[in-house]
Amino acid sequence: MIDRLTLHNYKAFQNAELPLGPLTLLTGLNSSGKSSVLQSLALLRQSYESGDLALSALPDEEHRAGRRTNVADKGFLLNGELVGLGTGEDILHEDFSEDEARIGLAVDEGPYHYGWTAAYEPEQNLLPLLDVELPDTSEGGRERPAGPEAVTPAFFTGPFQYLHADRISPAEFYPRDHQVAIGRGFLGVRGEHTVNFLRHHRDDAVPTGPLRHPKATSDLLIDQAAAWMGELCPGVDIRAEAIKGTDAVSLSYGFQGALGATKRRRPSNVGFGLTYVLPIVVACLSAQPGALILLENPEAHLHPQGQTRMATLAASAAAQGAQVIMETHSDHVLNGVRLAVKQGRVTPAQVVLHYFRGNGTGAEVVSPRVNADGRIDQWPTGFFDELENTLDQLIA
Ligand SMILES: Nc1ncnc2c1ncn2[C@@H]1O[C@H](COP(=O)(O)OP(=O)(O)O)[C@@H](O)[C@H]1O
Ligand SMILES: [Mg+2]
Known part of the structure; x- marks a missing residue:
């Protein structure tokens, strides 16, 4: 330190x-x-x-x-x-x-x-x-x-992570750069590699301890990230997926409503704050x-x-x-x-x-x-x- x-x-x-x-x-x-x-x-x-x-x-x-x-x-x-x-x-x-x-x-x-x-x-x-x-x-x-x-x-x-004040905004796709996101584990200064990092590491366990969210559906990074994001917007879940045939990945959100889960929604339709804070959540959790x-x-x-x-x-x-x-x-x-x-x-x-x-x-x-x-x-x-x-x- x-x-x-x-x-x-x-x-x-x-x-x-x-x-x-x-x-x-x-x-x-x-x-x-x-x-x-x-x-x-x-x-x-x-x-x-x-x-x-x-x-x-x-x-x-x-x-x-x-x-x-x-x-x-x-x-x-x-x-x-x-x-x-x-x-x-x-x-x-x-x-x-x-x-x-x-x-x-x-x-x-x-x-x-x-x-x-x-x-x-x-x-x-x-x-x-x-x-x-x-x-x-x-x-x-x-x-x-x-x-x-x-x-x-x-x-x-x-x-090491360094997230600038100016970070990723809602978009239809994010870069899929294996060397940066997976090789180096770097989310990018704007958090631009976060979605790809999350896609690759979705099943990594968040270790026992204060980082583990008690209300998460599992200890996996993807569910833990969703649980912490749920503190901002209750019931949210996150998906990070490769877009076939491209060097890009996509992010989508779903919500647990009174009638069950909603259909998937793209980042631009769920408000700015959720996507903007995702790199912070992933940087801390990982x-x-x-x-x-x-x-x-x-x-x-x-x-x-x-x-x-x-x-x-x-x-x-x-x-x-x-x-x-x-x-x-x-x-x-x-x-x-x-x-x-x-x-x-x-x-x-x-x-x-x-x-x-x-x-x-x-x-x-x-x-x-x-x-x-x-x-x-x-x-x-x-x-x-x-x-x-x-x-x-x-x-x-
Ligand atoms: N070469 C320099 N010499 C003296 N002051 C500087 C120099 N470069 C930047 N500053 C001062 O640093 C301040 C900006 O610092 P910064 O860390 O960007 O601010 P913030 O607290 O908003 O993050 C400004 O007041 C600017 O005048
Ligand atoms: Mg500043």
């Missing part, structure tokens, strides 16, 4: 150290830096997957000479499958000091620290590495044992221990009760060993997380809250804590206080 993320001269953050937990909520005003945090992790993973991120330190003599030859073709890959951040000019923090035009990203996984510093190249979308910090694997070093895994953060190679799941606005297009239930689902994925980091604007998601703590689904220590607010020159972060009763120890101005503010005016 990533316990800490450190950002230096990266977008809105001049210097920030963010503790992360099994379940982390990123909240705050629009344009306050929440997505940038998720993007920094995606940037590292994307750079690693494309082979662009060096996993060995610079030899000392290279350092002394101020050269970076052994990592000359390595760096932060700003534009790729997970994120498109532009060029160096876009990501270097605007108020950087001239003698320090470099961008640093670092993660701590338990006692292991990994850091990368890249040079600022305004026009480039591969920012060359200047420095790499890795756990000490030398003899006598108390860090990870030597070997290829020693210098690789677990989140580079473990199961999360394996050690997975990293980054979610932007899981509440989008859901009614309030559904938003709370999505928080329960995310908390359950965290309880079963995944690390979930989600950006949200929803007090229902926050309250769903608080309830999950109160119900013992997750412990207070597993929940981390960050509230981002601009301070004129960049982002400032306040981190309220949740206690075992689900109570929050501080409510900074702007932190989910709008309901109260509006009610005050209504009753005045």
Whole structure:
């Protein structure tokens, strides 16, 4: 698990150290830096997957000479499958000091620290590495044992999902890409591979534990997904099927009504929210221990009760060993997380809250804590206080 993320001269953050937990909520005003945090992790993973991120330190003599030859073709890959951040000019923090035009990203996984510093190249979308910090694997070093895994953060190679705020909408068909959906188990940043993933893994069992929905007709992924979707729309069932003769798959819904099951309905005829949230449901339900799941606005297009239930689902994925980091604007998601703590689904220590607010020159972060009763120890101005503010005016 990533316990800490450190950002230096990266977008809105001049210097920030963010503790992360099994379940982390990123909240705050629009344009306050929440997505940038998720993007920094995606940037590292994307750079690693494309082979662009060096996993060995610079030899000392290279350092002394101020050269970076052994990592000359390595760096932060700003534009790729997970994120498109532009060029160096876009990501270097605007108020950087001239003698320090470099961008640093670092993660701590338990006692292991990994850091990368890249040079600022305004026009480039591969920012060359200047420095790499890795756990000490030398003899006598108390860090990870030597070997290829020693210098690789677990989140580079473990199961990973990243769902953007802008996800799939109802459609007649979705892509059938075996390599991405089945080979890599990746749902796509818009969740575009979810239907194919679900079609292939429909009969996989959801393990015993909080993720298993008690009202599902079976422990199979397809029925479990339907049961969690039933929290948004009671009685719904889902089908994900190949479309013969094409490289596409289709999604359909059925409903249990008073007169039995309805006929199948296509996504465009059952409302937007169901399909929009399907990738979130599948990402959480299929999360394996050690997975990293980054979610932007899981509440989008859901009614309030559904938003709370999505928080329960995310908390359950965290309880079963995944690390979930989600950006949200929803007090229902926050309250769903608080309830999950109160119900013992997750412990207070597993929940981390960050509230981002601009301070004129960049982002400032306040981190309220949740206690075992689900109570929050501080409510900074702007932190989910709008309901109260509006009610005050209504009753005045
Ligand atoms: N290079 C940069 N230097 C300083 N601030 C930046 C830079 N790039 C983006 N920002 C700031 O970051 C904020 C956007 O962050 P983002 O994570 O997209 O917001 P949100 O909280 O809505 O997800 C904006 O306030 C923007 O001005
Ligand atoms: Mg955002």
